[in-house]
Amino acid sequence: MSVRVRMAPSPTGVLHVGTARAALFNWLYARHHGGVFIVRIDDTDLERSTKEYEDEILDSILWLGLDWDEGPRVGGPHGTYRQSDRFDRYREVARSLVESGAAYFDDRSAEELEELRQKAQSEGKHPGHYIRRPDQERTEGAIRLSIPQDGPVVFDDLVRGRVSFEPQDIDDFVILRSDGTPTYHLASTTDDVDYGITHVARGEDLLPSTPKHILLTRAMGHTEPVYAHLPLLFGTDGRKLSKRHGATALSEYREAGFLPEAMFNYLANLGWSLDGETTIFTKEQAIAAFDLANVSKNPAAFDPEKLAWMNGEYIRAMAPERFDELIRPWIEKDLGRELEPDEWDRFGMVSPLVQERTRLLPEAAEQVRFLFADFESYDRASWDKVMTKDGVAGVLDRAIEGLEAVDPWDAVHIEEEMRKLPAELEMGAAKVFQPVRVAVTGTSVSPPLFESMAALGRDRTLERLRRARRELG
RNA sequence: GGUCCCGUCGUCCAGCGGUCUAGGACGCCGGCCUUUCAAGCCGGAAACGCGGGUUCGAAUCCCGUCGGGACUGCCA
Numbered sequence: 003m004s005v006r007v008r009m010a011p012s013p014t015g016v017l018h019v020g021t022a023r024a025a026l027f028n029w030l031y032a033r034h035h036g037g038v039f040i041v042r043i044d045d046t047d048l049e050r051s052t053k054e055y056e057d058e059i060l061d062s063i064l065w066l067g068l069d070w071d072e073g074p075r076v077g078g079p080h081g082t083y084r085q086s087d088r089f090d091r092y093r094e095v096a097r098s099l100v101e102s103g104a105a106y107f108d109d110r111s112a113e114e115l116e117e118l119r120q121k122a123q124s125e126g127k128h129p130g131h132y133i134r135r136p137d138q139e140r141t142e143g144a145i146r147l148s149i150p151q152d153g154p155v156v157f158d159d160l161v162r163g164r165v166s167f168e169p170q171d172i173d174d175f176v177i178l179r180s181d182g183t184p185t186y187h188l189a190s191t192t193d194d195v196d197y198g199i200t201h202v203a204r205g206e207d208l209l210p211s212t213p214k215h216i217l218l219t220r221a222m223g224h225t226e227p228v229y230a231h232l233p234l235l236f237g238t239d240g241r242k243l244s245k246r247h248g249a250t251a252l253s254e255y256r257e258a259g260f261l262p263e264a265m266f267n268y269l270a271n272l273g274w275s276l277d278g279e280t281t282i283f284t285k286e287q288a289i290a291a292f293d294l295a296n297v298s299k300n301p302a303a304f305d306p307e308k309l310a311w312m313n314g315e316y317i318r319a320m321a322p323e324r325f326d327e328l329i330r331p332w333i334e335k336d337l338g339r340e341l342e343p344d345e346w347d348r349f350g351m352v353s354p355l356v357q358e359r360t361r362l363l364p365e366a367a368e369q370v371r372f373l374f375a376d377f378e379s380y381d382r383a384s385w386d387k388v389m390t391k392d393g394v395a396g397v398l399d400r401a402i403e404g405l406e407a408v409d410p411w412d413a414v415h416i417e418e419e420m421r422k423l424p425a426e427l428e429m430g431a432a433k434v435f436q437p438v439r440v441a442v443t444g445t446s447v448s449p450p451l452f453e454s455m456a457a458l459g460r461d462r463t464l465e466r467l468r469r470a471r472r473e474l475g
Numbered sequence: 476g477g478u479c480c481c482g483u484c485g486u487c488c489a490g491c492g493g494u495c496u497a498g499g500a501c502g503c504c505g506g507c508c509u510u511u512c513a514a515g516c517c518g519g520a521a522a523c524g525c526g527g528g529u530u531c532g533a534a535u536c537c538c539g540u541c542g543g544g545a546c547u548g549c550c551a
Contacts, residue, residue, distance in 0.1 A: 050550080185548095305502085451510055
């Protein structure tokens with residue numbers, strides 16, 4: 003039987019990195035086995051679900067580089083792949099379960115149920131212990147699945163191994179609310195059955211729900227899929243990944259200048275590894291090697307630092323043309339205007355040098371800002387560190403004098419001239435070039451100096467050197 | 476409280492009874508290179524939670540303990 007897996011996001015918020023990672027593992031599993039990857043919209047919560055979130059989620063998945071074979075936008079043999087379009091089907095399932103005796107109506111009030119929970123808890127029992135089928139049959143209210151008390155629910159989880167739950171610890175959960183809408187358990191399980199899902203790989207937070215889904219599936223007369231519960235993602239402090247750790251939405255990383263291929267690679271390394279040695283690898287390598295059985299059981303910390311490093315690796319490895327194409331919008335965003343053709347040409351003189359030292363696109367844009375805009379003031383720390391030293395004025399004077407005569411104005415000739423200074427002034431190279439760098443770029447950290455000056459142009463370079471000289475007094 | 480899951484460097488991953496003086500990656504520290512910053516190269520510090528067992532032999536198997544987490548809704 004061919005593998006059919008799915009990701010089933012709820013459009014009640016933006017795509018979380020943890021959900022994205024789960025989607026990624028499902029996708030890898032499907033592609034590895036030549037199976038089918040399905041996206042299904044779990045929007046049974048009509049109150050909180052929106053079309054905007056649905057689009058945001060789908061766009062984020064696409065950005066990550068995952069494509070789906072059945073689901074919204076692409077269709078498939080099972081309709082719209084949106085649960086809100088299948089409420090009739092879920093009601094039909096619930097009704098037939100009542101008819102077969104597997105489920106029952108329950109019209110007890112919230113207060114009554116709460117009392118039963120309190121009682122059970124005070125006796126050290128499972129909260130749902132006393133919430134079972136009432137003695138007298140009801141004909142309205144919510145519909146609960148009756149949990150058979152004849153034996154444990156045992157299943158072999160692909161990543162956890164054998165997991166077992168005792169029936170008294172499973173509550174008679176609601177499958178159809180009294181307003182006729184299905185709960186997540188009913189809708190998800192029905193869809194998994196109807197869509198022929200063979201493997202369910204999802205977050206570990208759903209592990210306690212799994213016996214319910216298994217029992218529901220069996221009550222429907224089917225055999226449950228194989229389950230794989232993936233470890234959860236945490237922040238670097240070991241706490242649940244939340245806003246405090248920075249971005250939790252995939253789209254925030256996109257907006258921060260991360261590359262999808264770096265994100266893909268990084269996420270694939272959270273809970274799984276290609277071979278234990280290789281950190282950077284392609285999608286194809288991942289597909290070839292992936293197996294849910296090799297997924298780690300431990301929760302993983304999402305480390306933005308390592309992601310940034312990996313992003314830099316991908317940036318350095320890409321074709322220069324692609325780098326130029328990617329960096330341009332960031333430079334323009336940083337400047338707040340579009341680049342003129344001649345400015346773009348000038349950027350080309352330093353582009354390869356910038357690409358080499360970029361981890362994040364927005365950071366690179368900042369580094370070349372001096373090429374396109376005059377800075378109002380010098381970076382304070384840089385100025386204090388290099389411009390207050392003895393001999394700086396002399397360096398600038400000599401640099402200005404020498405540079406005026408450089409011809410043609412290109413990196414090679416600028417360097418030829420500048421290289422004369424240290425010996426002439428009897429100073430170390432860094433002592434000479436750093437003041438010039440601060441004068442020209444406004445800070446002590448910049449792309450290589452000679453190329454930067456070449457790209458800036460003679461007039462602006464000299465203008466900035468003179469300005470700095472004036473500031474020195 | 477109850478149920479379930481997890482426990483190897485600060486972090487991610489490898490290790491599935493002997494080859495572990497525990498390997499790779501990020502980060503960190505030092506050095507080289509060097510006009511700054513990166514990159515690159517070289518080197519370093521850094522972990523099997525604890526206690527019992529099983530075994531000739533345990534990071535690897537079992538039990539306990541401690542610690543962490545998830546769930547415990549007519550949310551998903």
